[in-house]
Amino acid sequence: MLRESVFCIKTQLSDKSVILKSTKTGAVAKLSAPQETSLQDWLKHQNEPKPDFIDSLCGINEILVDAKVDEFASWQNELLETRNNQAKMFSLHLEPTMQCQLDCGYCVEKGIDRGSGMTDVVFQRSLKWLDDYCESNPEVKLLRLIFFGGEPLLRKDIVKKSAVIYSQLAKRRQLEYMTEITTNGELLTEEMAQFLSHYNWRRVQITLDGPAEIHNARRHGKNGRPTFDRIWSNILMLAHSDYISTVDVRLSLDNENAEYIPRLIEFMTKAGVQDKIRLSIGFTESSFFVQIKETQEEWQAKQALRVWKCARDNGFKIPDEYTTGPLCVAQAKHSAVLQPDGSLQKCFCTSGLSCYRFGHISAGASGYAKDIRYENFDRINGCIKEKCAYLPICGGGCTYHAAVENGGTTESFSKQHCKKVLLQDLNDGLLRLSYGSQDE
Amino acid sequence: MRAPAQTVPNLAPTNTQSKPVTRQPSVILKEGKSGLRFGPVATGQVALGKDACGY
Numbered sequence: 001m002l003r004e005s006v007f008c009i010k011t012q013l014s015d016k017s018v019i020l021k022s023t024k025t026g027a028v029a030k031l032s033a034p035q036e037t038s039l040q041d042w043l044k045h046q047n048e049p050k051p052d053f054i055d056s057l058c059g060i061n062e063i064l065v066d067a068k069v070d071e072f073a074s075w076q077n078e079l080l081e082t083r084n085n086q087a088k089m090f091s092l093h094l095e096p097t098m099q100c101q102l103d104c105g106y107c108v109e110k111g112i113d114r115g116s117g118m119t120d121v122v123f124q125r126s127l128k129w130l131d132d133y134c135e136s137n138p139e140v141k142l143l144r145l146i147f148f149g150g151e152p153l154l155r156k157d158i159v160k161k162s163a164v165i166y167s168q169l170a171k172r173r174q175l176e177y178m179t180e181i182t183t184n185g186e187l188l189t190e191e192m193a194q195f196l197s198h199y200n201w202r203r204v205q206i207t208l209d210g211p212a213e214i215h216n217a218r219r220h221g222k223n224g225r226p227t228f229d230r231i232w233s234n235i236l237m238l239a240h241s242d243y244i245s246t247v248d249v250r251l252s253l254d255n256e257n258a259e260y261i262p263r264l265i266e267f268m269t270k271a272g273v274q275d276k277i278r279l280s281i282g283f284t285e286s287s288f289f290v291q292i293k294e295t296q297e298e299w300q301a302k303q304a305l306r307v308w309k310c311a312r313d314n315g316f317k318i319p320d321e322y323t324t325g326p327l328c329v330a331q332a333k334h335s336a337v338l339q340p341d342g343s344l345q346k347c348f349c350t351s352g353l354s355c356y357r358f359g360h361i362s363a364g365a366s367g368y369a370k371d372i373r374y375e376n377f378d379r380i381n382g383c384i385k386e387k388c389a390y391l392p393i394c395g396g397g398c399t400y401h402a403a404v405e406n407g408g409t410t411e412s413f414s415k416q417h418c419k420k421v422l423l424q425d426l427n428d429g430l431l432r433l434s435y436g437s438q439d440e
Numbered sequence: 441m442r443a444p445a446q447t448v449p450n451l452a453p454t455n456t457q458s459k460p461v462t463r464q465p466s467v468i469l470k471e472g473k474s475g476l477r478f479g480p481v482a483t484g485q486v487a488l489g490k491d492a493c494g495y
Contacts, residue, residue: 025472035467053467061472082476326476392477435469 001046001067002054007075007389008063009424011431014440019431020063021321024075024392027061028320030435072384075392079326080377087333089142090133093348094126094162094338096147096155102184102227104219106252109150111289112352117155118340122361126338127165129361134173136365140334142176143169146203148337148348153187163199178202184219185231190241197243206235207250207282210260211267218257239273246278251307254284255295258303262310269314279311279318283422285401288353288408301425305433312433320434322426324419326380326395336369346371349400355408374399376414383416390423 007024016033031039031053038051057063065071097117098109134140145166147159163179170177179199181188185206196204208231209218216226238247249268251261268277281304286292304322312318329335330347337345342361343354346369350356358371380396388394396402397417406412432440 019469022472024477025474026470026477027468027472028470029467030469031467056466056468060474061468063472078476320470 002058002064003043003067005062005065006071006387007392009389009427009431011428013432013436015437019435020057021427021431022062023321023390023427024071025060025062026321027063028431028435029057029061029063072387072391076377076380076384079380079395083327083331083333083377088139089144089332090137090140090334090336091144091146091329091332092130092166092336092338093146093148093329094152094158095149095340095348095351096152096158096162097340098150098352099154100149100151100184101154101186101221102151102219103222106218106254106284106290106292108287108290108349109352110287114150114352115340118158118342122340122342123158123161125342125361127169129365130166131169131173133365133369134169134175137334137368140175142178144178144180147179147181147183148351149182150340150351151184151187152181153183153192156187156192159192160195163196167199180204184227185234186221186227188234188238190237190243193238193241193243201244203246203248204238204244205248205250206231207252208232208264209252210257211263214257214260214264218252235277236271236273239271239276245276247276248278248280251279251281252284253281253300253303253307255293255299258307261303261307265307265310265314265316269316274315274317277316279316281307286404287349288404297419297421298425301422301429304426305429308430308433313438318430318433320430321393322423322430323393324395324397324423326392328395328398330399331374331395333368344369346374347400373403373410373413379414379416383418388420390420390427393427394419394423 005022005024007022009021009023011019013019018031018033018036020029020031021027035051035053039054042048042051042054054064058065095118098112098114099117100107100109100114143166145162147162152159167177167179177200179196179201180203181196182205188204188206207219208228209215212226212228215228219227221227235247235249238244251264253261268274283300284292308318335346337348337351338361339345339351343357344359344361345351345356346358347356358369379402380391383391383394383396397419399413399417402415402417403412405417406415
């Protein structure tokens with residue numbers, strides 16, 4: 001006996017055809033209205049002749065599944081097995097400094113002690129610590145070095161020597177190696193791009209908040225110094241060169257800038273570099289020190305879909321799904337944020353807050369990078385109880401924001417951060433935009 | 441028999457063989473994957489361009 005998967009979501013298009021999608025496997029199917037009717041009829045009378053498309057919905061696609069299978073239990077086991085026993089990549093966020101030349105009002109790091117940058121002593125100790133870590137965790141086969149901050153390019157010296165020496169360490173230990181950077185983009189010169197391109201540079205993420213006047217009002221330097229022109233010029237430099245295959249442009253979105261984002265997309269379109277830019281949307285949310293005016297999930301989805309429609313219509317690639325999990329970098333077994341003072345955390349959102357440290361490089365590395373606050377996987381039990389179809393692309397939601405909402409205590413990290421309405425509305429809309437007609 | 445992998449809407453392939461064969465019409469627009477799709481940090485695949493926190 002077959003049934004529709006508990007992880008199957010459906011969207012009806014304007015021509016009455018139906019999109020079925022498995023949030024677990026990512027499979028997408030499109031049934032005409034008569035096919036959908038025959039599917040529902042056959043599911044009720046499975047002793048009757050089977051419509052010929054049924055088999056393609058089964059197997060690896062898992063849109064239809066064996067009725068006896070407990071999909072939630074099976075998925076939960078797979079999540080834990082993968083996380084605990086199949087982790088091969090070590091994601092190391094390296095923060096050369098917590099200083100930043102920008103003064104964005106909503107910065108998650110606003111209010112922290114930004115201290116001084118990483119010293120050479122800390123840097124040298126970090127090499128020993130990383131070497132020990134690899135020794136203690138031989139299952140690690142890939143080192144992913146992500147420069148973060150603060151603004152990492154305020155300390156190009158550390159970025160450069162890290163890329164050189166960490167990649168050498170990886171080579172010596174026969175690990176694959178890759179470099180990524182999250183930067184505001186203002187200091188990302190061609191010389192720096194050329195340098196990074198020699199170290200398996202796989203990702204750069206730069207945030208824009210709107211067209212120039214909106215971006216400059218939000219992501220300005222000290223004393224309101226405008227930053228858009230320089231950042232855009234650097235994005236274009238990357239887009240017109242081969243230092244990296246794709247530039248990830250992050251669009252912050254909240255009620256103060258949402259209406260202007262389509263104008264930014266139209267501006268970017270004029271440069272004709274849509275094939276080199278990959279857009280993503282980041283909803284601005286409250287942090288421990290900054291309260292962001294709350295917006296409804298329905299509103300967020302509506303605004304995001306407006307942005308994605310504009311992006312699609314202007315020739316940018318758009319995603320066919322919106323995901324928030326199920327495993328973030330902080331929940332990964334092998335991950336750490338190395339702060340300028342040598343202390344270690346799991347999530348870069350808590351950078352600079354000493355209460356969220358789980359260790360220090362001077363203590364050496366034995367075992368894996370463990371912080372029990374990010375290991376409470378029972379937090380998804382509530383999602384399972386309510387049979388949420390979005391669990392495979394959510395995983396209970398962001399641990400950090402759950403902590404912010406619930407007081408930041410150890411207990412608060414075990415709470416769900418449910419964004420089901422956002423997941424529902426946004427995924428419904430993205431399926432329409434991706435698989436429906438231009439008018440959807 | 442499973443439908444061939446496709447990433448865009450498609451019609452069933454035209455049967456040019458003389459002998460009739462039973463071939464299901466393709467309703468699959470995107471083939472599913474086994475395992476955790478978004479366990480990139482756990483499995484060694486890198487999640488690029490993701491939403492939420494960007495990782």
